[in-house]
Amino acid sequence: MRKELVLLAGTTETKKTLRSQLKSIFGDVVTIHSYAVEEHLPKTLTNQLIVYSSYLIEEEVKEIVRTNCKVIVANRTINYEYIDQLLSIPEGANVLYVNDFLETAQDSIRTLKALGMNHVNYFPYHPENEHVPSNIYAAITPGEMELIPTHIHRKINIGVRLIDIYTIFKIVEHFQLPNSISMEFADRYTKKIIDLTKKLSNESQKASTLNRYLKRVVDGVNDGILAFGKDGKITVFNEELERLLGISSRFAIGKPLNRVLNDLALMRFLSRKDEESNEYFTIKQTPYMVHRFFMKAENTIVATFKNVDETIDMEKARRVALQKKGYVSKYTFASILGKSRLIEETKEIAFRLAKTEAPILIVGENGTGKELFAHAIHQASSRVNNPFVAINFSALPEDLLESELFGYEDGAFTGAKKGGKKGLFEQADGGTIFLDEIGDISVKLQARLLRVLQEMEVRKIGGEKNIPINVRVIAATNKNLPDMIENGQFREDLYHRLKVLYLKIPPLRDRIDDIPFFIQAFLEQFSVNEQQRILDEHLLYFFKKQPWKGNVRELKNVLQYMVAVANGEPLREEHLPTDFSFEEKEKDEVRILNPELEFVLKGIYELYQNNSGISRLKLVEWSRLHSHPLTEQQLRTKMSKLAELGFISIGRGRAGTDITQKTVFYFRNQ
Numbered sequence: 001m002r003k004e005l006v007l008l009a010g011t012t013e014t015k016k017t018l019r020s021q022l023k024s025i026f027g028d029v030v031t032i033h034s035y036a037v038e039e040h041l042p043k044t045l046t047n048q049l050i051v052y053s054s055y056l057i058e059e060e061v062k063e064i065v066r067t068n069c070k071v072i073v074a075n076r077t078i079n080y081e082y083i084d085q086l087l088s089i090p091e092g093a094n095v096l097y098v099n100d101f102l103e104t105a106q107d108s109i110r111t112l113k114a115l116g117m118n119h120v121n122y123f124p125y126h127p128e129n130e131h132v133p134s135n136i137y138a139a140i141t142p143g144e145m146e147l148i149p150t151h152i153h154r155k156i157n158i159g160v161r162l163i164d165i166y167t168i169f170k171i172v173e174h175f176q177l178p179n180s181i182s183m184e185f186a187d188r189y190t191k192k193i194i195d196l197t198k199k200l201s202n203e204s205q206k207a208s209t210l211n212r213y214l215k216r217v218v219d220g221v222n223d224g225i226l227a228f229g230k231d232g233k234i235t236v237f238n239e240e241l242e243r244l245l246g247i248s249s250r251f252a253i254g255k256p257l258n259r260v261l262n263d264l265a266l267m268r269f270l271s272r273k274d275e276e277s278n279e280y281f282t283i284k285q286t287p288y289m290v291h292r293f294f295m296k297a298e299n300t301i302v303a304t305f306k307n308v309d310e311t312i313d314m315e316k317a318r319r320v321a322l323q324k325k326g327y328v329s330k331y332t333f334a335s336i337l338g339k340s341r342l343i344e345e346t347k348e349i350a351f352r353l354a355k356t357e358a359p360i361l362i363v364g365e366n367g368t369g370k371e372l373f374a375h376a377i378h379q380a381s382s383r384v385n386n387p388f389v390a391i392n393f394s395a396l397p398e399d400l401l402e403s404e405l406f407g408y409e410d411g412a413f414t415g416a417k418k419g420g421k422k423g424l425f426e427q428a429d430g431g432t433i434f435l436d437e438i439g440d441i442s443v444k445l446q447a448r449l450l451r452v453l454q455e456m457e458v459r460k461i462g463g464e465k466n467i468p469i470n471v472r473v474i475a476a477t478n479k480n481l482p483d484m485i486e487n488g489q490f491r492e493d494l495y496h497r498l499k500v501l502y503l504k505i506p507p508l509r510d511r512i513d514d515i516p517f518f519i520q521a522f523l524e525q526f527s528v529n530e531q532q533r534i535l536d537e538h539l540l541y542f543f544k545k546q547p548w549k550g551n552v553r554e555l556k557n558v559l560q561y562m563v564a565v566a567n568g569e570p571l572r573e574e575h576l577p578t579d580f581s582f583e584e585k586e587k588d589e590v591r592i593l594n595p596e597l598e599f600v601l602k603g604i605y606e607l608y609q610n611n612s613g614i615s616r617l618k619l620v621e622w623s624r625l626h627s628h629p630l631t632e633q634q635l636r637t638k639m640s641k642l643a644e645l646g647f648i649s650i651g652r653g654r655a656g657t658d659i660t661q662k663t664v665f666y667f668r669n670q
């Protein structure tokens, strides 16, 4: 399963740094392609997750980023690892902040101030800015050392600003990455923050504002965080830990661990000598995963406490809520039966399409399994943990469809539910919406649907604001949409929006090799005893000859019917449904057969039933035995007539002569 992300940055330096940051977080789970505007850009980017290093990039790349891409504009933050250098600048000094654009320089100054680094006066500087205030103590820059005016000697490189934790979470959410990745990242992030806290803990009074800021960050983390030195004295004890242990940080900080904690097992675990380990502990009836690691440089042990129930519950609650609404996909590729080359190929293609984000149009006759494929595609996609919402356009009246799809605001129309209603598009957010029987949708609704797909936004009926949505669209139809476009019944622009990717499900008659598998599977499901589980050869042969206009569904229904009427007996021809789609038509044609032809056909049918192979020589013999000898030549003429009437097929060479289902019906009805 390939997850890909395209990083677009302004400069090579930013590209490199952010790329390595992303790589360190996502490892091999997400493939990262990165480009810098100052180098070269790809021609177009379609259907991808794009991360802009800054909103300033947008203008420069908008020509190449297609609307079907999902764009995340990264929030950037000061690289914590370098920040302590700023503390060496004396209070009240003038500092030039150097960057390639005025906006990024101003932006960074804002971040620094927000971090509490406001003990100096900042002046933004970029290459087109001629004016450099006098009395500049130092120039700081996020990696743009060569842009610093030459007369300034004190240069501080604070490194390229990194992508912040919230942006990372957005990426994690987009790919629906497993919980463990976000947890691991949060842990690493926590570790960095603690690292910095430690670094600063011995700094002068000037650092106190920064420490206060960091305390806010450490406190804001959802896990309990504890740090203590080699001497056993606690140095970090965040708010979450206060809450979960019921001990105040004021009491804990500065005290030896054994005076604060009274859980012996936990104490022993925390004081272990190994570098890193995990263990579960129950604290006040709540299970926690405690992750402990050693920070060598600081000679400090750090432990994070994660509430296991909460993490699992959150995921469970989400799934239960989806299940309650029925918004989950039920089938995987394993549920799609069949061993024929055609179905194997179709599954293979579908599996590959599942890995992309683009809309898919599934085309196939009734009952071929289009819905089954839509479910399986969702299951194999990165959206598997999000809703799968299906709507059938042929099942609901027009006005209901509109409110179902888009929702409505309170009081949008008479009878509208109080408080309004979320539409299916909104409910499917983050997941997949399956638009079944798309060929049955009215022209008016087509226009509305088109707008939603173009903008990826919905507006509720009676609503005023557009709600952005993130859904993958899978549509299906048994209609010939190009013909409908020709006749003005279907919008061509909508067709192209839906048919970015295309999947054709073959009719059952084109994959008759699958019929025995289906029979076996369906009989296993329906039959009441062992003997019903095996279909006799003649019936199997007959089944293989059917045109199966209703495809797998029809086959399934026929078998279910036969089991019901057979009353526990083995299945026989007589149990076939009487209204079997083409039976009536066949009967009418059968009546025109003259006795001479019927005699020959009877011979052919008997040979077929005896499984002895059908040849003219055998028929000569058979006719003699039945007191009506015919010559080979006579048989040739009559057999061609029978073939013409569709009772038999005359193959060349080894293929030999065979009967058709018409013959089966002919004798069954006598």
Ligand SMILES: Nc1ncnc2c1ncn2[C@@H]1O[C@H](COP(=O)(O)OP(=O)(O)OP(=O)(O)O)[C@@H](O)[C@H]1O
Pocket (backbone or CB within 6 Å): 335, 336, 337, 338, 364, 365, 366, 367, 368, 369, 370, 371, 372, 373, 477, 478, 552, 553, 556
């Ligand atoms: N390859 C398959 N393996 C197992 N069951 C199948 C397969 N194909 C179809 N079916 C079964 O046949 C029935 C019809 O399938 P499905 O509803 O997916 O078809 P469809 O093409 O969406 O039909 P329609 O166009 O009539 O809505 C279902 O009961 C489904 O389980």
